[in-house]
Amino acid sequence: MGDPDYGLRQLALSFWTIVSQCANPDCRRELRYLRDGKIYQFVLSSKTGSKRMEHFWLCGECSKTMILIRVDQSGVKTVGKGGH
Ligand SMILES: [Zn+2]
Numbered sequence: 001m002g003d004p005d006y007g008l009r010q011l012a013l014s015f016w017t018i019v020s021q022c023a024n025p026d027c028r029r030e031l032r033y034l035r036d037g038k039i040y041q042f043v044l045s046s047k048t049g050s051k052r053m054e055h056f057w058l059c060g061e062c063s064k065t066m067i068l069i070r071v072d073q074s075g076v077k078t079v080g081k082g083g084h
Pocket residue numbers: 022023024027028029058059060061062063
């Protein structure tokens with residue numbers, strides 16, 4: 001039905017407009033290569049209750065030592081891998 005690539009293009013578009021740098025606030029490395037690092041996808045709720053898909057990226061260096069988790073309905077944070 002229609003254009004089979006449409007959904008993919010929309011995803012790529014929203015991805016590039018939302019994700020431009022590393023999700024680690026102490027890093028904020030600029031996103032240049034998707035093969036570098038790790039991409040996360042979360043469904044977050046806004047204050048009005050509407051849900052939306054959000055994408056985050058951890059750069060290669062950060063994704064070696066940390067992961068990204070959802071902390072509440074509307075936020076994410078980085079946590080260290082392994083140790084507690
Ligand atoms: Zn980083």
